[in-house]
Amino acid sequence: MPSPKIGLPARVLQAPETAGVTRGLEHIRAELDVPTDFPPEVLAAAERAAAAPRLPDLDRTDLELLTIDPPGSKDLDQALHVAARTDGGFTVSYAIADVAAFVSAGDPVDLEAHRRGETFYGPDQRSPLHPPVLSEGAASLLPGEVRPALLWTVELDAHGRTTDAGVVRARVRSREQLTYEQAQDDIDHPGPGGTRPTLALLAEVGPLREQRERERGGVSLNLPEQEVVPVDGGGFDLTYRALLPVEGWNAQISLLTGMAAAHLMLYARVGIVRTMPPATGSALRRLRAVAKALGIRWPAELDYPELVRSLDPARPRDAAMMNACTVLFRGAGYAAFDGSVPEDPEHAAIASDYSHVTAPLRRLVDRYAGEVCLALCAGTPVPGWVRDALPQLPEEMARADQAAHRYERAVVDWVEACLLQPRVGEVFTGTVVEVEPEKSRGTVVVQDPAVEARVSGNDLPLGHELQVRLAAADPETGTVRFERA
Template identity: 85%
Template sequence: MPATKFGLPAAFLQASATADVTHGLDRIRTELQVPDSFPPEVLAAAERAAAAPRLPDLDRTDLELLTIDPPGSKDLDQALHIAARPDGGFTVSYAIADVAAFVSPGDPVDLEAHRRGETFYGPDARSPLHPPVLSEGAASLLPGQERPALLWTVQLDARGRTTDAEVVRARVRSREQLTYEQAQDDIDHPGAGGTRPTLALLAVVGPLREQRERERGGVSLQIPEQEVVPAATGGYDLTYRALLPVEGWNAQISLLTGMAAAHLMIYARVGIVRTMPPATNASLRRLHVVARALGIRWPAELDYPEFVRSLDASRPAEAAMLNACTVLFRGAGYAAFDGSVPEDAEHAAIASDYSHVTAPLRRLVDRYAGEVCVALCAGTPVPAWVREALPGLPAEMARADQAAHRYERAVVDWVEACVLERRVGETFTGTVVEVEPEKHRGTVVIKDPAVEARVQGDGLPLGHEVQVRLTSADPEAGKVTFEAVV
């Protein structure tokens, strides 16, 4: 299933402020119990915290940090600076918003964050983990503002391998906020002054880290994202968006930091890591069968990660293969430990120990993992409030992850049904990405509009284009159905 992304509230509200849209999204939020406005006591506590942050003594506002995020983002968790070293290596400075500089254990903001677990994203609004006065204001790494941060410094050799990593509390000031498109354009088409130094080095370090990922046996699925976008005539539409190279390179910096954090915590035997079980032999055998059905050659000497990297999502059969590969990326969770590291602590897709530490404004667990790492690097005891919370965090985050995924999927299903409601009876061209012969059905991806849906029919040709007729579209149920045209 393609990843789903939502645009920014202002853009959607301006393009589609209709009663039907408001009713539909409100209904979904009510049914799924998506957190709405913050209680007055939480807002009041957040206002007080925003006015009196705990600023660290260390001043690193000299670092020319920049942020790279989707257009219009305000909850900026990370700011980046990369410098080349005389020995051919690199120094990566990665500033992470310091939520603990504002939120105290057991205060109203903290308790509400535990209730929510993470930020919930919708096309017309987001339901943030923390009140906006913090997440989009005082704690966000907005450009030109002095902010408390957890500042990671990761040393890489000339091949992009980590040689040292530490994190400290520091005051920082981001210089500039860029979108992915702006960053990519600066790299591809530098102006008279040349590409921004950090971006020029990101274009070097990013591919180096991707190569290290290949050597580890890790893999990232580059599947086009299914986006909900404002329609020109009002309402919503759906499209697919290919990821830009800079998005992958930027993600590698986050992965680099998460791996460094996990190594610190596992060495000290206290912390929380993100986990994913390895693929089973049965699931790999199934993928080989799918590849043969799609007519894709999978040489015996080519391991799974290299095979995935050889696929081109612009080709229908290979896009179907990438879709099938998502089955190996299920089962992610968290493992907390204090004194004994669990055996299944590795993240199979990353092929390394890994922890979430780079998005504390949007994800509860990152604040706790960051606090563990700061204490370990400072040689001080891990705070008692962190140790006390660790055992319960995996269950809290699992609940939040499931709720957020249900909400995101429900919104996309609803938009698909709305987009197609008046087109029942029409015939579309789509690619078959999954077949369930025993149920006489499969899954088809239609390019325009960008819809993925069930299709009834026998003998569906996996990885091939077919003609399908829309038989129903029910926005209330969030369901569309197609049948194969014989």
């Protein structure tokens, strides 16, 4: 579960401790059956595909696209270009890696991708959806390389509202690969030549789309995610990474494209969308009780999304409130349809119809949704191999999502326990972010190291700092437990 950033990052887990953690990570992968090496026939098929991509006729290498990703990323799904129009609006060009230019239905790479479902990320290695020769090579939108892509063009008015959207196959060439930090720095501290044009316009379009999100009633819980990261010289660090504004703006472009895709498919009554049920009345009443316990004013006329936007995760009681709000972000799934649309296709957190189409290198479903949209925009039938796969995709993706979440949680639990094992009995300062009074326990986020764990005790003060003693840290089970000091 994401947690607010409170305090300092954890100490680094250095060698020789690192060797033990590496063995532990290998054990976790084996125990959870996380896919690792690809079978020889899959690797051979991927090599052949990488050597002979199906390049489209349309050439859009004139677009000065760029990518924005975490440092060290090689599986680059998306490349962006934003242009200003004379009427005050914007043209967003969003190139998405074209996996189907390399992978055919029923071939070894396709069958293995269906077995995996998505890329699994660990601190020491990733288990990719496709062999690296494709996902990090021939299909990745690496800078300076001509690549086949699904090129979305989304027209926005001066207020950031979508006026038109469509997708075609095209050859593209990204000009530059930036990290989030580099992109934010270019926006905040432009050099002599000024900010890159696409980034300057992203800094306009992003806030406009966030405003449209507020109008829709959508909400994003921009809580930093707990991460296990490798460090120079060997070892791991456990920390929370604060999100930069450009990450939110970049995410808005992905959301914009996903909403356009969902609208196309729902109108045509064929495709697959990402869904999330609306919050129940009982869940909202519980949240109001939490707000009251924390002393957070929640006027009756203030809706839930506006309350979330008013919270500051740097304040302990607001952090506890945001942690409680995560209960409303559960139940997401997929709905496939062919001939009749789902009864409730909306994604409640986005407050719109929405589909996954922007990460086909890392997520299986995106390839299929993208193919449906290509056919609809071209006025051609949806390919039979796509229609045949649609009914099974929701179950396949649910299984992959659950497996990836279990793996990520197990990895974090393991590293937390390894970091803390020598410190059992010590007293730490933490913030209580959740309370279960009927079980005399709760959840505490410790300042240093950056750990979220169970805490036992009566009358735990929700949203307040507390002295807690480390009662247990067991790497064998990945268990960390505190008690009120």
